[in-house]
Amino acid sequence: KNEVEQSPQNLTAQEGEFITINCSYSVGISALHWLQQHPGGGIVSLFMLSSGKKKHGRLIATINIQEKHSSLHITASHPRDSAVYICAVARGGSQGNLIFGKGTKLSVKP
Amino acid sequence: DAGITQSPRHKVTETGTPVTLRCHQTENHRYMYWYRQDPGHGLRLIHYSYGVKDTDKGEVSDGYSVSRSKTEDFLLTLESATSSQTSVYFCAISAQGRDYGYTFGSGTRLTVV
Numbered sequence: 001k002n003e004v005e006q007s008p009q010n011l012t013a014q015e016g017e018f019i020t021i022n023c024s025y026s027v028g029i030s031a032l033h034w035l036q037q038h039p040g041g042g043i044v045s046l047f048m049l050s051s052g053k054k055k056h057g058r059l060i061a062t063i064n065i066q067e068k069h070s071s072l073h074i075t076a077s078h079p080r081d082s083a084v085y086i087c088a089v090a091r092g093g094s095q096g097n098l099i100f101g102k103g104t105k106l107s108v109k110p
Numbered sequence: 111d112a113g114i115t116q117s118p119r120h121k122v123t124e125t126g127t128p129v130t131l132r133c134h135q136t137e138n139h140r141y142m143y144w145y146r147q148d149p150g151h152g153l154r155l156i157h158y159s160y161g162v163k164d165t166d167k168g169e170v171s172d173g174y175s176v177s178r179s180k181t182e183d184f185l186l187t188l189e190s191a192t193s194s195q196t197s198v199y200f201c202a203i204s205a206q207g208r209d210y211g212y213t214f215g216s217g218t219r220l221t222v223v
Contacts, residue, residue, distance in 0.1 A: 045212050088152075098212075
Protein backbone atom coordinates (compact mmCIF):
# COMPACT_ATOMS: atom_id res chain seq x y z
CA LYS A 1 0.00 0.00 0.00
CA ASN A 2 1.32 3.43 -0.90
CA GLU A 3 2.11 5.66 2.04
CA VAL A 4 0.42 8.60 0.31
CA GLU A 5 -2.85 8.07 -1.51
CA GLN A 6 -4.68 10.69 -3.52
CA SER A 7 -8.25 10.65 -4.74
CA PRO A 8 -9.62 10.91 -7.25
CA GLN A 9 -6.93 10.01 -9.78
CA ASN A 10 -8.74 11.95 -12.48
CA LEU A 11 -11.31 14.69 -12.19
CA THR A 12 -13.27 16.56 -14.83
CA ALA A 13 -15.22 19.64 -13.83
CA GLN A 14 -17.15 22.43 -15.46
CA GLU A 15 -15.90 25.96 -15.14
CA GLY A 16 -17.14 27.54 -11.94
CA GLU A 17 -17.50 24.32 -9.96
CA PHE A 18 -16.09 23.82 -6.47
CA ILE A 19 -13.38 21.15 -6.55
CA THR A 20 -11.97 18.96 -3.78
CA ILE A 21 -8.89 16.76 -4.05
CA ASN A 22 -8.08 14.45 -1.17
CA CYS A 23 -4.81 13.13 0.24
CA SER A 24 -4.51 10.41 2.86
CA TYR A 25 -1.27 9.22 4.36
CA SER A 26 -0.25 6.40 6.66
CA VAL A 27 2.90 7.71 8.34
CA GLY A 28 3.57 10.31 10.99
CA ILE A 29 4.48 13.56 9.34
CA SER A 30 6.00 16.91 10.17
CA ALA A 31 4.60 18.72 7.13
CA LEU A 32 2.46 18.21 4.04
CA HIS A 33 2.95 19.89 0.68
CA TRP A 34 0.57 20.53 -2.20
CA LEU A 35 2.14 20.98 -5.61
CA GLN A 36 0.76 21.83 -9.04
CA GLN A 37 2.22 20.41 -12.22
CA HIS A 38 1.21 22.26 -15.35
CA PRO A 39 0.54 20.50 -18.67
CA GLY A 40 3.92 21.78 -19.84
CA GLY A 41 5.57 19.86 -17.00
CA GLY A 42 6.68 22.58 -14.60
CA ILE A 43 6.02 22.00 -10.88
CA VAL A 44 4.95 24.79 -8.56
CA SER A 45 4.67 24.62 -4.79
CA LEU A 46 1.19 25.72 -3.69
CA PHE A 47 1.12 25.14 0.05
CA MET A 48 3.14 23.71 2.89
CA LEU A 49 1.17 23.07 6.06
CA SER A 50 1.53 21.23 9.32
CA SER A 51 -1.82 22.06 10.89
CA GLY A 52 -5.12 23.80 10.22
CA LYS A 53 -5.85 25.61 7.01
CA LYS A 54 -4.20 27.90 4.49
CA LYS A 55 -5.76 30.01 1.75
CA HIS A 56 -4.26 31.60 -1.31
CA GLY A 57 -6.64 33.21 -3.75
CA ARG A 58 -9.15 30.57 -4.85
CA LEU A 59 -7.14 27.73 -3.34
CA ILE A 60 -7.66 26.40 0.17
CA ALA A 61 -5.70 23.60 1.81
CA THR A 62 -6.69 21.89 5.03
CA ILE A 63 -5.09 19.19 7.10
CA ASN A 64 -6.36 16.94 9.89
CA ILE A 65 -3.34 15.45 11.60
CA GLN A 66 -5.37 13.04 13.74
CA GLU A 67 -7.15 11.60 10.71
CA LYS A 68 -4.00 11.71 8.54
CA HIS A 69 -5.89 13.51 5.81
CA SER A 70 -5.57 16.69 3.80
CA SER A 71 -7.80 18.32 1.22
CA LEU A 72 -7.14 20.85 -1.50
CA HIS A 73 -10.14 22.91 -2.53
CA ILE A 74 -10.49 25.12 -5.59
CA THR A 75 -13.36 27.58 -5.60
CA ALA A 76 -14.86 28.96 -8.83
CA SER A 77 -12.70 26.66 -10.96
CA HIS A 78 -11.33 27.90 -14.27
CA PRO A 79 -9.82 26.11 -17.27
CA ARG A 80 -6.41 27.49 -16.30
CA ASP A 81 -6.65 25.38 -13.13
CA SER A 82 -6.28 22.28 -15.31
CA ALA A 83 -3.16 20.54 -14.07
CA VAL A 84 -1.95 17.62 -12.01
CA TYR A 85 -2.12 18.28 -8.27
CA ILE A 86 0.39 16.40 -6.15
CA CYS A 87 0.37 15.78 -2.41
CA ALA A 88 3.67 15.10 -0.65
CA VAL A 89 4.45 14.46 3.01
CA ALA A 90 7.57 14.93 5.07
CA ARG A 91 7.88 11.85 7.26
CA GLY A 92 8.32 12.79 10.89
CA GLY A 93 11.48 11.74 12.66
CA SER A 94 13.57 11.12 9.55
CA GLN A 95 15.94 13.17 7.49
CA GLY A 96 15.73 14.11 3.89
CA ASN A 97 12.88 13.20 1.77
CA LEU A 98 9.29 13.86 0.85
CA ILE A 99 6.96 10.99 -0.01
CA PHE A 100 4.87 11.88 -3.03
CA GLY A 101 1.41 10.81 -4.09
CA LYS A 102 0.83 9.90 -7.71
CA GLY A 103 -1.18 13.02 -8.38
CA THR A 104 -4.71 13.97 -9.34
CA LYS A 105 -5.24 15.08 -12.91
CA LEU A 106 -7.79 17.89 -13.05
CA SER A 107 -9.43 19.04 -16.24
CA VAL A 108 -11.75 22.06 -16.10
CA LYS A 109 -13.99 22.48 -19.14
CA PRO A 110 -15.25 25.90 -20.22
CA ASP B 111 14.36 35.29 -12.47
CA ALA B 112 13.74 31.54 -12.20
CA GLY B 113 16.18 31.05 -9.32
CA ILE B 114 16.76 27.49 -10.45
CA THR B 115 17.67 26.24 -13.89
CA GLN B 116 18.28 22.79 -15.25
CA SER B 117 20.34 21.88 -18.27
CA PRO B 118 19.92 20.42 -20.72
CA ARG B 119 16.12 20.52 -21.09
CA HIS B 120 16.08 17.56 -23.43
CA LYS B 121 18.68 14.91 -24.18
CA VAL B 122 18.80 11.72 -26.19
CA THR B 123 21.72 9.45 -25.47
CA GLU B 124 22.83 5.93 -26.24
CA THR B 125 22.89 3.02 -23.83
CA GLY B 126 26.20 2.75 -22.03
CA THR B 127 27.24 6.37 -22.35
CA PRO B 128 27.78 8.64 -19.33
CA VAL B 129 25.40 11.56 -18.93
CA THR B 130 25.55 14.57 -16.62
CA LEU B 131 22.60 16.78 -15.79
CA ARG B 132 23.14 20.14 -14.16
CA CYS B 133 21.05 22.03 -11.65
CA HIS B 134 22.01 25.63 -10.97
CA GLN B 135 20.47 27.91 -8.34
CA THR B 136 20.85 31.56 -7.56
CA GLU B 137 18.94 31.46 -4.25
CA ASN B 138 21.82 30.31 -2.00
CA HIS B 139 19.57 27.56 -0.64
CA ARG B 140 21.21 24.86 1.44
CA TYR B 141 19.21 21.86 0.21
CA MET B 142 19.16 20.55 -3.35
CA TYR B 143 17.39 17.45 -4.62
CA TRP B 144 17.27 15.31 -7.73
CA TYR B 145 14.02 13.48 -8.51
CA ARG B 146 12.82 11.35 -11.36
CA GLN B 147 9.23 11.22 -12.56
CA ASP B 148 7.83 8.20 -14.36
CA PRO B 149 4.29 7.27 -15.40
CA GLY B 150 2.48 5.42 -12.63
CA HIS B 151 4.90 6.63 -9.97
CA GLY B 152 5.07 9.70 -7.82
CA LEU B 153 8.23 11.74 -7.87
CA ARG B 154 11.06 9.63 -6.47
CA LEU B 155 14.19 10.92 -4.84
CA ILE B 156 17.50 9.96 -6.42
CA HIS B 157 19.98 11.92 -4.30
CA TYR B 158 19.97 15.06 -2.25
CA SER B 159 22.47 17.50 -0.83
CA TYR B 160 22.40 19.37 2.45
CA GLY B 161 25.50 21.45 1.83
CA VAL B 162 28.67 21.69 -0.24
CA LYS B 163 30.17 18.21 -0.54
CA ASP B 164 27.37 16.82 1.69
CA THR B 165 25.13 14.41 -0.17
CA ASP B 166 22.99 11.38 0.59
CA LYS B 167 21.16 8.69 -1.30
CA GLY B 168 17.47 8.58 -2.00
CA GLU B 169 15.20 5.67 -2.73
CA VAL B 170 16.30 5.13 -6.37
CA SER B 171 20.01 5.97 -6.29
CA ASP B 172 21.41 2.87 -8.04
CA GLY B 173 23.19 3.85 -11.26
CA TYR B 174 23.41 7.54 -10.31
CA SER B 175 26.03 9.67 -8.63
CA VAL B 176 26.01 13.33 -7.62
CA SER B 177 28.42 16.08 -6.80
CA ARG B 178 28.11 19.47 -5.18
CA SER B 179 31.35 21.42 -5.19
CA LYS B 180 29.64 24.81 -4.99
CA THR B 181 26.47 25.95 -3.26
CA GLU B 182 24.86 26.86 -6.55
CA ASP B 183 25.49 23.70 -8.57
CA PHE B 184 24.28 20.13 -8.09
CA LEU B 185 25.27 17.64 -10.77
CA LEU B 186 23.60 14.31 -11.45
CA THR B 187 25.63 11.74 -13.36
CA LEU B 188 24.42 8.56 -14.96
CA GLU B 189 27.62 6.53 -15.06
CA SER B 190 26.46 4.24 -17.87
CA ALA B 191 22.99 5.10 -19.09
CA THR B 192 20.39 2.36 -19.44
CA SER B 193 16.93 2.40 -21.00
CA SER B 194 15.38 2.16 -17.53
CA GLN B 195 16.81 5.60 -16.82
CA THR B 196 14.66 7.15 -19.52
CA SER B 197 12.65 9.60 -17.46
CA VAL B 198 11.96 13.20 -16.64
CA TYR B 199 14.40 14.51 -14.06
CA PHE B 200 13.56 17.37 -11.75
CA CYS B 201 15.85 19.34 -9.53
CA ALA B 202 14.45 21.10 -6.47
CA ILE B 203 15.85 23.49 -3.89
CA SER B 204 14.81 24.37 -0.38
CA ALA B 205 16.20 26.87 2.07
CA GLN B 206 15.67 24.74 5.14
CA GLY B 207 14.65 21.29 3.97
CA ARG B 208 11.54 19.21 3.71
CA ASP B 209 9.49 21.06 6.30
CA TYR B 210 9.73 24.23 4.26
CA GLY B 211 8.88 25.33 0.76
CA TYR B 212 10.43 23.79 -2.32
CA THR B 213 11.18 25.36 -5.70
CA PHE B 214 11.40 23.04 -8.68
CA GLY B 215 13.34 23.34 -11.88
CA SER B 216 11.65 22.95 -15.25
CA GLY B 217 12.80 19.38 -15.70
CA THR B 218 15.09 17.49 -18.07
CA ARG B 219 13.57 14.92 -20.38
CA LEU B 220 16.17 12.19 -20.90
CA THR B 221 15.75 9.43 -23.44
CA VAL B 222 18.19 6.52 -23.49
CA VAL B 223 18.09 4.57 -26.74
